[in-house]
Amino acid sequence: MATQVVMPKLSPTMEEGQLARWLKKEGDKVSMGEPLAEIDTDKATMEMQSLGNGVLRKILIQEGESAPLGQIIAIIGEPDEDISALLAQAQSGASASSDKASSKAAPEEADAGEAPSAAQQEASGGEAPEPSSGNGAGARQDGSADGGRLVVSPIAARMAAEAGINLRSLTGSGPSGRIIKRDIEEAIKAVGAQAKEAPARSLRAVEPTTPAQQPEITGASPYRDEPMSEMRRVIARRLVTSIGPIPHFFLTTEIEMDNVAEMRASIKALDPELKISVNDIIIKVAAAALIEHPQVNASFQEKTIRYYERADIGVAVAIEDGLITPVIRSADRKSLSQIAAEVRELAERARSRRLKPEEYTGATFSISNLGMFGITEFTAVINPPEAAILAVGEMKPVPVVRNGQVVTRQIMRVTMSCDHRVIDGATGAQFLQTFKRILENPLYLIV
Amino acid sequence: MAVITIREALNQALAEEMRRDENVFLMGEEVAAYQGAYKVTKGLLQEFGEKRVIDTPIVELGFAGLGVGAAMAGLRPVVEFMTFNFSILATDQIINSAAKMLYMSGGQFNIPIVFRGPNGSAFQVSSQHSQALESWYAYFPGIKVVMPSTAADAKGLLKSAIRDDNPVIFMEQERMYGNKGEVPEDEDFTIPLGVADIKREGKDATIVARSLMVPVALKAAEELEKQDVSCEVIDPRTIRPLDIETIINSVKKTNRLVIAEESHPFCGVAAEISAEVMERAFDYLDAPVRRVTGADVPMPYAKNLENLAIPGVKQIVDAVREVAYI
Amino acid sequence: MSKQAKPSPSRAQAEDANAAGVLDREVAEEASQSQLEQEHEARKEEQKNRVEEVDRDLLLNLLYQMILIRRFEEKCAESYSLGKIGGFCHLYIGQEAVAVGAISAIEKDDYVLTSYREHGQALAKGVSADEIMAELYGKAGGCSSGKGGSMHLFDRDVNFLGGHAIVGGQIPLATGVAFAAKYRGTDRVALCFFGEAAVNQGAFHESLNLAQLWKIPCIYICENNQYGMGTALKRAMSLQDVWQKACSYEVMSEVVDGMDLLAVREAVLRAVERGRKESLPTFLEIRTYRFMGHSMSDPGNYRTRAEIEKYQERDPVKLFTASLKEQGIIDDAGVQEIESRVREEVERSVRFAEESPEPDPKELYTHVYKEQ
Numbered sequence A: 001m002a003t004q005v006v007m008p009k010l011s012p013t014m015e016e017g018q019l020a021r022w023l024k025k026e027g028d029k030v031s032m033g034e035p036l037a038e039i040d041t042d043k044a045t046m047e048m049q050s051l052g053n054g055v056l057r058k059i060l061i062q063e064g065e066s067a068p069l070g071q072i073i074a075i076i077g078e079p080d081e082d083i084s085a086l087l088a089q090a091q092s093g094a095s096a097s098s099d100k101a102s103s104k105a106a107p108e109e110a111d112a113g114e115a116p117s118a119a120q121q122e123a124s125g126g127e128a129p130e131p132s133s134g135n136g137a138g139a140r141q142d143g144s145a146d147g148g149r150l151v152v153s154p155i156a157a158r159m160a161a162e163a164g165i166n167l168r169s170l171t172g173s174g175p176s177g178r179i180i181k182r183d184i185e186e187a188i189k190a191v192g193a194q195a196k197e198a199p200a201r202s203l204r205a206v207e208p209t210t211p212a213q214q215p216e217i218t219g220a221s222p223y224r225d226e227p228m229s230e231m232r233r234v235i236a237r238r239l240v241t242s243i244g245p246i247p248h249f250f251l252t253t254e255i256e257m258d259n260v261a262e263m264r265a266s267i268k269a270l271d272p273e274l275k276i277s278v279n280d281i282i283i284k285v286a287a288a289a290l291i292e293h294p295q296v297n298a299s300f301q302e303k304t305i306r307y308y309e310r311a312d313i314g315v316a317v318a319i320e321d322g323l324i325t326p327v328i329r330s331a332d333r334k335s336l337s338q339i340a341a342e343v344r345e346l347a348e349r350a351r352s353r354r355l356k357p358e359e360y361t362g363a364t365f366s367i368s369n370l371g372m373f374g375i376t377e378f379t380a381v382i383n384p385p386e387a388a389i390l391a392v393g394e395m396k397p398v399p400v401v402r403n404g405q406v407v408t409r410q411i412m413r414v415t416m417s418c419d420h421r422v423i424d425g426a427t428g429a430q431f432l433q434t435f436k437r438i439l440e441n442p443l444y445l446i447v
Numbered sequence B: 001m002a003v004i005t006i007r008e009a010l011n012q013a014l015a016e017e018m019r020r021d022e023n024v025f026l027m028g029e030e031v032a033a034y035q036g037a038y039k040v041t042k043g044l045l046q047e048f049g050e051k052r053v054i055d056t057p058i059v060e061l062g063f064a065g066l067g068v069g070a071a072m073a074g075l076r077p078v079v080e081f082m083t084f085n086f087s088i089l090a091t092d093q094i095i096n097s098a099a100k101m102l103y104m105s106g107g108q109f110n111i112p113i114v115f116r117g118p119n120g121s122a123f124q125v126s127s128q129h130s131q132a133l134e135s136w137y138a139y140f141p142g143i144k145v146v147m148p149s150t151a152a153d154a155k156g157l158l159k160s161a162i163r164d165d166n167p168v169i170f171m172e173q174e175r176m177y178g179n180k181g182e183v184p185e186d187e188d189f190t191i192p193l194g195v196a197d198i199k200r201e202g203k204d205a206t207i208v209a210r211s212l213m214v215p216v217a218l219k220a221a222e223e224l225e226k227q228d229v230s231c232e233v234i235d236p237r238t239i240r241p242l243d244i245e246t247i248i249n250s251v252k253k254t255n256r257l258v259i260a261e262e263s264h265p266f267c268g269v270a271a272e273i274s275a276e277v278m279e280r281a282f283d284y285l286d287a288p289v290r291r292v293t294g295a296d297v298p299m300p301y302a303k304n305l306e307n308l309a310i311p312g313v314k315q316i317v318d319a320v321r322e323v324a325y326i
Numbered sequence C: 001m002s003k004q005a006k007p008s009p010s011r012a013q014a015e016d017a018n019a020a021g022v023l024d025r026e027v028a029e030e031a032s033q034s035q036l037e038q039e040h041e042a043r044k045e046e047q048k049n050r051v052e053e054v055d056r057d058l059l060l061n062l063l064y065q066m067i068l069i070r071r072f073e074e075k076c077a078e079s080y081s082l083g084k085i086g087g088f089c090h091l092y093i094g095q096e097a098v099a100v101g102a103i104s105a106i107e108k109d110d111y112v113l114t115s116y117r118e119h120g121q122a123l124a125k126g127v128s129a130d131e132i133m134a135e136l137y138g139k140a141g142g143c144s145s146g147k148g149g150s151m152h153l154f155d156r157d158v159n160f161l162g163g164h165a166i167v168g169g170q171i172p173l174a175t176g177v178a179f180a181a182k183y184r185g186t187d188r189v190a191l192c193f194f195g196e197a198a199v200n201q202g203a204f205h206e207s208l209n210l211a212q213l214w215k216i217p218c219i220y221i222c223e224n225n226q227y228g229m230g231t232a233l234k235r236a237m238s239l240q241d242v243w244q245k246a247c248s249y250e251v252m253s254e255v256v257d258g259m260d261l262l263a264v265r266e267a268v269l270r271a272v273e274r275g276r277k278e279s280l281p282t283f284l285e286i287r288t289y290r291f292m293g294h295s296m297s298d299p300g301n302y303r304t305r306a307e308i309e310k311y312q313e314r315d316p317v318k319l320f321t322a323s324l325k326e327q328g329i330i331d332d333a334g335v336q337e338i339e340s341r342v343r344e345e346v347e348r349s350v351r352f353a354e355e356s357p358e359p360d361p362k363e364l365y366t367h368v369y370k371e372q
Ligand SMILES: Cc1ncc(C[n+]2csc(CCOP(=O)(O)OP(=O)(O)O)c2C)c(N)n1
Pocket: B029, B058, B060, B082, B086, B089, C115, C117, C165, C166, C167, C194, C195, C196, C197, C198, C199, C225, C227, C228, C229, C294
């Protein structure tokens, strides 16, 4: 049976794709899963795989041409199969599917054509980064679960959410590491006992793990959804009616960056090969502060507020005709050198438009730095569903008064845009305090 | 309260309801002269005479249909199947006539009939004589399905079934006819259909069991008590309408559910309960719902194989330990 | 076109007490008792003459089978009471002439299907006594691997297609088996045994209609032992001349004396010929009597001792032995010799059953589906 190849949905926001390059020509044999073409989407250039076996009988759009989602762009069939009916359908009714941008409109084969993108979308965690979804979310962080999934009984998940216990911190005692009610009960007891030591905890959380210990982290952060209080709901509703769908407010602070600068210098002295930018340090510190202030590492979900367990930082990267934010997953747990390497690598691929959707979606917080353009202070627009974005300005020497003396200090101004439905002024301010404290004393990172 | 067997309790219920209402009559194979293949109808011919206690030929489809017709015309037949295995021949009349009559007549003809007899496993009678058919009948809207497990329940539920204005499938269990229990002597003692009974309270796991599996589940609960696991045993007593609330509430308390049944697992009542619990109490579960069922094979004759095919105390204990993670 | 070869002998008149329930059983009984005696006398003469026409070895073989079934069943009763056999166990004692006579009239590759009261037919069809006993014991060596038990003996090797435990259930099956024999172009026939109570079931009527309509060579043998469990025929059937039922479907039918082995054999031979030559069904009402209860757990309160004794006078095993003796085909010593061979075979079957292992527990899950 001949198969129609349709323009697949390759990113969460894609509505149309441009055929960058055919990887097969008419008459070539293709088999299921083989790359067929490269497609430029609004975000990246992606490979499209074949969903049928046979011969690429007909190519219907040429390199450089665009097609809406679901439009038939090629036909795969047996070498001698009669495809005239399919061809006619494609040519006359190429719009059969193209008149509707959504996947629903496409014929059966078109649905099949979209299957992988649906899976990718899920994996990319755009909307619903369930722990169980696709290749993404299941960080093998705790080793307690099979195939990297967090296995937890429903009642245990609920109790943990209510008690504010991070499931990832537990080892399940049920079959194949399932976290069960008993484990939560024990954890609640343990937390009660530890309550006094609480302040220390936050710093421990920012300790970098050595690469050997560190399992690979991909996909979106796991999270817990907590029911929204009535007051929070009213605040949300009222604020939305006052400014746009996301009620922004802005908090600005000045940070002395002398110690950071010094630290960079020492690192460089240590190993000239290690190229760590101020921005890399900001990423790491922001992540550490987020772990300490989970209220900011959150998103608004209509009926619930979603609190993420990891600090996955989106880093805005300017590219030729726009902007993309590759994500550094679990930035708080990564060493500066790891972050630096990752940022460099992602940015490079972003510029050549070779990021995969799961690499640029599902951040829990974003940072935009325009310091290199000489911008001293600006506000950034939140990237939903994240609840905040930090706009980082230029670091430059400024005369300041310290102990009655005028001295120069490296000052950097940051402005955080907050989603007021999730974050209040005070919670945002507290986050910035922590952020500032660590940046001004980067030794906190290793204490 | 008197202590009597389930057989006697059923016999009393029949006699009392026949005394109470002239329109109640009894019909089936060997119910009269022979006094009942399982002696449930003992003495009824003598008390009520041949008009009301009627031996039928071996014509299950015929007398089931005749009963449905009699019910359309105002009588309240109690039809005995020598065993429910033979009701399979009568399913056309039960399902296509009795279950649907009220609906398809736009509410004009209700069918107040009881089909009763032993259901489930007997002793070493192989595949055609040892099967539990409740999920068949419970599948159909328009029929009620009742399965008592104690003498008191047998009596109270059978009386309600006879008074009910709908077709009721009343399933006894051949292995249980001799089981004894306390039964109120009050002639007005009835138990409403559709209400589950908590046969034992507990907090760590819920066991839902019916019919033959109730005494087995209670034994398992005793065993588990010794291992410090406290089980709640719920007997739904009526399969349709099912008292799912009682089960859900118990699961919300214990967070663990084991369902025991002697029927085959596929498309069974346990599967239904488990789906309901998943839909309505998912967030309360600490472990997957576990079914303990009869083997998914026709019943074998050989004693050793038969024992393997019917769930026992050990299987229930093991299942509870599994969901309680011990 | 069909006719009744032998109309019912005179039984009807006495039975105006027909519809009577068990309460006036005695009245009805007296009437049928005297009628019985007349019938018995009439049959004796006929029976004598038949022996002469049959081959001597065959006659001795048939006698062996009659005695084998009798002793086998007696052994079953004993083993059942010892708890070695479980479930329901329906004995054939009193009806031996039907199985032996009927099955002697067919070939090895003709088919037999019957009810739960099938030990006798199984033995007569050539299922080994060892395997039958092992089946009753629920052992792996049983003819149904211990899974079927007393009511479900099967043996593909001798075309014994089963004991079936739903009253009337085997009748459409046998019709289908005979249909297949014809379809495949063979001249095989199927013998289908069932009790008189099964004739009331819809399955019987539906089958006979199809068999005549489609010319299916199935031979329907109704073993009229006058009771379906505790219910006398007259309490369960409006028209009690069972053979007449076949008339509704234009199926050829006969009434046969089931205590007379050779009479049964002759009737079945005729039916077989009709089946093979014309591909037509036949219905035989074979009047017999069971001397034991319906099953081993039958209280037996629905008939009198006197009635049973009356029929025991025409015990088919005794009658057949006597007529062979009368014709000088066998003497007492010969009978003793058969008895001792039979005893050996029965004892051996018990040993075989005892020694056969229980089915392996994993057998619980085999045979649910046929592996491809
Ligand atoms: C459909 C069905 N109904 C009821 C029974 C229970 N039962 C088993 S044998 C029997 C009597 C059958 O009598 P009959 O057909 O005359 O055969 P017999 O036992 O006399 O050989 C009954 C009622 C059954 N096995 N199947």
